[in-house]
Amino acid sequence: EAARGGARTDDDRGAGGPLRWATAGAGTLALALTWAVAEHASVGIQVPLAMTSAVLHLLAMAVWLGGLTALLTALYRAPEDLPAAAVARFSRLAFAAVAVLVVTGVYQSWRGLGPLDSLTSTPYGRLLTVKVIAVVLMLVAAAFSRRWTARLAAPQGEGTAPAAPERAPVREAVAAGAGRTGGAPRGGGPEDIGGETGADTAPGDRAPETGRTESAPNGPATDAPGAPDAVDDPDALDAADGADDPDDPGVHRRALRRSVQAEITIGIVVLVITTLLTGTQPGRAAAEEAAARTAAEQPLGSTTVIPFDVGTSGGHGTVQIELTPSRVGENQVQAVVYGPDDGIVTVPELRLTFSLDDRDIGPLDAKVRNRGGYWVADALNLPLPGTWTIRATVRTSDIDQATVSKTVRIG
Template sequence: MLLGTVLVLFLLGGAGTASAHAALKGSDPVDGSVLDAAPRDITLRFTESVSLLEDSIRVVDPENRAVDTGKPGRAGGRADTASVTLPTGLDDGTYTIAWRVVSADSHPISGALLFSIGEPSATAAVLPADLTEDPLTSSLYDITRYFAYGALALLIGVTFFLAVVLGGPSEVLRRLLMAGWLALLLASAVLLLLRGPYERGTGVGAALDLSVLRDTMVSRPGLALLARLALLAVAALVLVRVRGQGQQGQQGEQGQEWGKGTLVGGALLSVGLAGTWAAAEHASAGIQVPVAMTSSVLHLLAMAVWLGGLTALLTVLYRAPNTLSASVVNRFSRLAFVSVIVLVVTGVYQSWRGLGSWSAFTSTAYGEVLVAKLVAVLLLLVAAAFSRRWTGRLGEASAEAGAVDEAAGSAEAVGSAEGAASTTVAEPVKAASVQAGDSVQAADRAEVTARATVAVAARGPERVGATDSEASDGAADVPSGGPVDTGQGGRECPAAEDSSAADPLRQGLRRSVLAEFTVAVVVLVITTVLTGTLPGRAAAEIAKESAGAAAGGVTASSTTIPFDVGTPNGHGKVQIDLGPGRVGKNSVQAVVFGPDNGIATVPELRLTFTLRAQKIGPIDAKLTDRGGYWVTDDLQLPLPGKWTMKLTVRTTEIDQVTVEKSVRVS
């Protein structure tokens, strides 16, 4: 149920391309720059450490010929840089730099830059196909990531529910536990195979390339996946042992299948599995890495215990509601409360670490997704509050039923004991005198009948809808001779009556737990999306770097303008770089990105500038298409002020849209 719900929410909501956590914050030469002489090397600087591929940086000359650069390396030994050395004797013209690296949190990122030697020129350069992600590979990888998160929650949460909450065997939950283990095993194996094609932006067929798989296995994400598979193999041995102990325990005392050693081993395996996520995602990069990884592990474990436990509770409520006692529900309620506290504490820390400032809530994509998660968590807490209320009512009802059962049981015990004693005394008397024995037996029958009537009356309130006349009838039906068995008297099936009395409460609890479970899955999906979004702290660092470049007179502004022509796949965004952003001659570079955040080609792109305060314009930028990049180096802006950029994007022969955005010129 959990994995199916995750898939449905993914298909309905859409995952999109991961924004990743590293981003290019600078380059040398600067994007769009014109140099008097050829540079000796090319250096890219990122917001966090990155892993390099064999061809992470490729340079193409104006004639679309690859420039021999050799293998990429590091600038000054820094892990957040990538660098290649250029050969001597490069001709004048415009060169294209295509780059692709893997960020420290395992997400691949890519892009392209331009620089010119001497004077800008037309270029026939064609961007490499793997500069953007392969849609099928990316989609399969993202879907499998969702399944892996859900399977982890199922495996750890159901395990904790069986061991800590239920404390005994359950065939229904054991099957659910095995389903979680198998799903996580398959998802991890698929992720390991798809990791290479996902990093390189190639098709699914590359998953069968042994050289690609070999490279994956020595990378940090690959090692984390291999460790996860090894831990799952150990977990399989533990589950087999628990199952064997459970089968033996069914013949003896219930609840002995989870020994102390098994509990400790299961806890260590859970921490290890959660650690394979923390070691390969954003917690392993950035500031305060040890604290961040610890927080990430605790956050993931708390999520798994709560969400997986909800799945187990919901399964029992629907499949075997009569076996679920109020004490079990109360234990899970306390465990869920502890999980919520851990989630809140670790979530606050991770939010601070990712955002960096309050303004990032509204100014970055990370902040917007985080706000959506916070809203979902609030809804989840509301649903959890309803579940706790129903749990309290169920506990009160069970306590009242237990008190009635105890009183009735005491009355029945007294009646049976005294009835037996009377019969024992009657036998010797009968041997001495038949007439006296008949009198004693008559007295015994009257006394036992009276006690049975008292017992039934004491038990009467436990029966929903029972009347006084029914209680009296129960007393009248007592046999007229011999000892009376009051163990089931007046109540044919105690379990059925308990279930009948608690049915409204169990139904209410079932509905609230289902709502809590549904919202929890939504939180899980949003969390998975959040792990693939550029944090606000990194976005602020990029903005600061851009501002520094603008102060140096290189690039004054980088503006992103979204567009949508109203057709399928007819939406995206255009990034416009204006430099130096001052009065006089300026250069413009525009790049169109499609729905998948990859660079897209369009048949026409027009850009004009208007200074409405002075009634100047529109001034046509006269952009020229240079193989996916639209550029001009001769835009004259006569006055400072707030200029309006009007952008027209045509995606087909008949589909186009015009959008506007302002830019300040100094």
């Protein structure tokens, strides 16, 4: 029946194997795509590349964690039946998956984080920092797993003799000691034996009894003095040999099981953090939103009032200068001169210059033109942000003028 079942399995595998693999692969890819569409990869910059990276990241994580789960199950249920070659093959596959995870993870972190200060100034950056620490710990556990995998495969590759023949001399020595102890009865010499069994018993008839006592399957006779009860217990011998022999495969399997369990535990933590990151606004988007909010909060222009006095009767007043939008780049300038009675007055000349003294820029002449009571310049270019100094030269007559100044903040 087992042979017939195996034949049916082979037939099924030959007939529908490729179709099943194709269906499973398409379903897995579709699931990864749905996750990528629902998360941050579908919006922002470089969407096609981000979607591809997200899908590869998910598939690599599924291969790694899924394989680790299967490996841990096998290590718990049937560690002795787990071939070292199969573990080594999965180790190579897991290494490739980790390489894909690192490359795609770095790209997605850069894309979602934005400026480096977002690591500490945004919830996304703080969660990403925790995830990076968890991933590093997971990679450390993976390095230990590769180490134990290599040691598990090394004895088979190097032709090391199995552990059971090495214990055979121990069992033979114990059995021999038990035989010698069982051959001397507690009652004394041969006369006692003859007295109990009768004189008709030949010496050769007693040999089988002694042989049976020596070859008893449960080890030495229980009445032999000093004979330990568990000397021939295979489990006790295995435990003793495993503790003394660092090359014992059982020791490597137990160490591999612990490291794989650590990988899976940390991997679950990474998945939880990833889920939280999916519902958190990326650092790049938060930075762009903050910049837009700051720009919106800035005034659309500035008004600067500079008083002047040329030193003559009625030769004083103010110059009101409006700068729009009062930011780096091109700005429009409008200026009005008010007299002593706060009414608009007409002056023969008005000159405005702008200087950024701490950067040694300027003076830049605004080249304002008289438009019948107010002065205008349409294209004043202020190249850098900072505190600029406005100097206004007001001439009220052919010989009377004054130059005054005031600072203005350019964002």
